[in-house]
Amino acid sequence: MLVPVLWILLVGAARGAMPPTTLPDQPGCLRCHGMATLATLDERTGRLHRFAVDPEAYRHSEHATLNCGRCHRDEAARYPHGPGLAREKLACLGCHKGEARFLKRRFSAIGQEVHRSVHAIRLGEKWTCFACHDPHSFKAGSGGVAGANAVCLSCHAAPARFAALTTRPLPDLEVAHGWLPAQALHARMVRCVDCHASAEPPDLGHAILPVGKALHDCVGCHARSSRLLATLYRHTVKEQRASIGFVNATLLNDAYVIGATRNVWLDRLSGWVFGSALFGILLHAALRWRGRPCRRP
Numbered sequence: 001m002l003v004p005v006l007w008i009l010l011v012g013a014a015r016g017a018m019p020p021t022t023l024p025d026q027p028g029c030l031r032c033h034g035m036a037t038l039a040t041l042d043e044r045t046g047r048l049h050r051f052a053v054d055p056e057a058y059r060h061s062e063h064a065t066l067n068c069g070r071c072h073r074d075e076a077a078r079y080p081h082g083p084g085l086a087r088e089k090l091a092c093l094g095c096h097k098g099e100a101r102f103l104k105r106r107f108s109a110i111g112q113e114v115h116r117s118v119h120a121i122r123l124g125e126k127w128t129c130f131a132c133h134d135p136h137s138f139k140a141g142s143g144g145v146a147g148a149n150a151v152c153l154s155c156h157a158a159p160a161r162f163a164a165l166t167t168r169p170l171p172d173l174e175v176a177h178g179w180l181p182a183q184a185l186h187a188r189m190v191r192c193v194d195c196h197a198s199a200e201p202p203d204l205g206h207a208i209l210p211v212g213k214a215l216h217d218c219v220g221c222h223a224r225s226s227r228l229l230a231t232l233y234r235h236t237v238k239e240q241r242a243s244i245g246f247v248n249a250t251l252l253n254d255a256y257v258i259g260a261t262r263n264v265w266l267d268r269l270s271g272w273v274f275g276s277a278l279f280g281i282l283l284h285a286a287l288r289w290r291g292r293p294c295r296r297p
Helices: 005-017 026-033 057-059 102-104 105-115 119-127 144-157 159-165 182-188 232-243 264-290
Strands: 040-041 045-050
Touching: 026 040, 026 057, 105 119, 144 159, 144 182
Parallel strands: none
Antiparallel strands: 040 045
């Protein structure tokens, strides 16, 4: 394996900067891994293995509050790192399982869906959470439809990354979706997983289907009982309400989505006002009825 001069210099600097007896922390690790050029060349495959982490993206990610030592242990604390560190097998469920604060994220159900996906079936151990979600930059629910599709396109529109996972030729997405009218509009308004993932429970968008089983007809989406009502719109409602309490304009324009334009707090306030008004009317009627003898001549 060829090791760039930059790698040698950085390792030397890191070795003098941090004691090897402590678990790695963010500032120490980012002295080397925060540099965009940090990589090694694998002579066997001829590919670059990049070890760079974008510090700014990491600070805004889900794991921003964690030190590197929470996930990378043992050899990560020694400088230079040993060969075993490059082969470490990290798994999201190693941390995200069982704790009450993670239950709403349904990581275990997601893990089951991933194992059912066509990616896991064809790629085996090559397919992990990290194939789609970079733990150093991942931010849940960010980017809406465009952000969700960017995850898919990070492989399906990137020849080098696609080739690192499979020897199959990279399909031309425009040709593959030639049957679909207004491709650009669909790509902007609909997530890939809304057509390419199974709608079977728990329906979390991770059970990716083979091409032949993907949704392939217009009525499947453009109908009152459409697939999109169970996937994209539900996802959008949850995302928008979590951030501002209201759903976005896409749903507001679809009047047949009954109840989709509601706001939880306005619902409660409206219910309280309506209940109070009804109680006042009933109380007034009851008092009028009891006061009938007094009003008779």
